[in-house]
Amino acid sequence: QKEVEQNSGPLSVPEGAIASLNCTYSDRGSQSFFWYRQYSGKSPELIMSIYSNGDKEDGRFTAQLNKASQYVSLLIRDSQPSDSATYLCAVKVPQGGSEKLVFGKGTKLTVNP
Amino acid sequence: DGGITQSPKYLFRKEGQNVTLSCEQNLNHDAMYWYRQDPGQGLRLIYYSQIVNDFQKGDIAEGYSVSREKKESFPLTVTSAQKNPTAFYLCASRVLAGGRNEQFFGPGTRLTVL
Numbered sequence: 001q002k003e004v005e006q007n008s009g010p011l012s013v014p015e016g017a018i019a020s021l022n023c024t025y026s027d028r029g030s031q032s033f034f035w036y037r038q039y040s041g042k043s044p045e046l047i048m049s050i051y052s053n054g055d056k057e058d059g060r061f062t063a064q065l066n067k068a069s070q071y072v073s074l075l076i077r078d079s080q081p082s083d084s085a086t087y088l089c090a091v092k093v094p095q096g097g098s099e100k101l102v103f104g105k106g107t108k109l110t111v112n113p
Numbered sequence: 114d115g116g117i118t119q120s121p122k123y124l125f126r127k128e129g130q131n132v133t134l135s136c137e138q139n140l141n142h143d144a145m146y147w148y149r150q151d152p153g154q155g156l157r158l159i160y161y162s163q164i165v166n167d168f169q170k171g172d173i174a175e176g177y178s179v180s181r182e183k184k185e186s187f188p189l190t191v192t193s194a195q196k197n198p199t200a201f202y203l204c205a206s207r208v209l210a211g212g213r214n215e216q217f218f219g220p221g222t223r224l225t226v227l
Contacts, residue, residue, distance in 0.1 A: 004155070032214040043203055043218040044156070051214075088155070092214055098169065101216060103155035 004091050006104035014112050019076040021107050023089030026070070032092035033065055033072045037085045038106065044088055048074060079111040116140065117219035119204050124224045126191070126198065134189045134222045136204035143209040145187035146216060149173065150201040162187055163209060191224065199226045 003026045013019045021035075032051055036044035050056045050063040050072065062075040072091075076083055086106040093102050117138045126132045136145065144163045148156040158171030162181040176195025181187050187206075191198045201223050205216040 008153075034215065036218075043221040046215055046217060049215050090156075090216075098163070100158055100161070100171070101156075103157075105153065105155045 004089055004102050004104040006087075006089050006107045008105060009108040010110055011107055012110045012112060013079050015079060015081060017079050017111075019079045019083065019109055019111070021074040021076075021087050021089075021109065023072045023074075023091075023104055024070055025072070025089075025091045025102075027091070027093045027102075028067075028070065029094050030067075030070075030091045033063070034090040034092075034101070035061075035063060035074045036088040036090060037083075038088055039085045076109075079109075081111050081113050084109060084111050117204060117206055117217060119202075119219040119222050121222060122220065124222055126224060126226050128226060129193045131190055131192050132224070134191065134202055134204075134224070136187045136189065136219060137185055138204075138206045138219075139185060140206060140217070141184075141208075142206035142217075143184070144207050145181070146205040146207075147171075147177070147179065147187070147189045148203045148205065150203060156203065159189065198224055200224060 005024045035048040037047050038044045048063040050065045056063045060077045064073045086108045088106045089104040090101045120135045146161040147159040150156050157173050159177050160179040162168035168179050168181050178190045203221045204219040207216045
């Protein structure tokens with residue numbers, strides 16, 4: 001069973017702080033990793049993708065990937081109340097001659113003003 | 114505007130009825146996907162299609178059917194055989210070529226069985 005694990009939270013941080021979201025995955029063959037943000041009642045929105053070990057920065061967001069440890073994380077700097085949402089980690093896993101995305105259950109983040 | 118549209122936004126079904134959820138995209142994406150999301154759960158793959166007139170079962174295909182007669186359209190039918198259909202249904206699409214792996218989601222359809 002190919003799994004993606006996330007802390008369900010809720011994770012609560014004060015405005016302006018760094019929020020750290022973590023994700024582990026079981027399939028060592030995975031090569032592509034994604035973070036989605038989902039506001040309550042809405043559909044997921046892609047915010048970051050990462051394919052290589054190391055860090056990838058985009059504005060206030062930094063994704064970190066460590067394939068040896070099977071670990072991917074998302075850092076949100078200068079957190080804002082508008083960042084309050086559930087963050088989904090998704091991992092592309094090989095499946096026969098094709099591939100699919102496996103999603104974690106999400107971590108709910110609350111940023112307090 | 115390019116994007117993925119799903120309709121209706123809310124759908125109510127009586128037990129024993131089949132219902133069809135619409136998904137259309139004008140992004141010229143090759144692959145399309147249907148997921149189901151239940152409260153507190155991750156997204157689960159129902160069906161996917163990489164080319165017209167071809168589709169594959171995902172992890173929870175029982176009680177669902179799809180068609181892909183046009184590249185732009187991938188409707189999902191929830192049949193009466195689906196025992197617990199109340200959920201949030203999400204359609205996604207992506208480009209297959211060029212090493213791009215990102216999937217983008219439509220706004221979703223919330224189905225409730227009365």
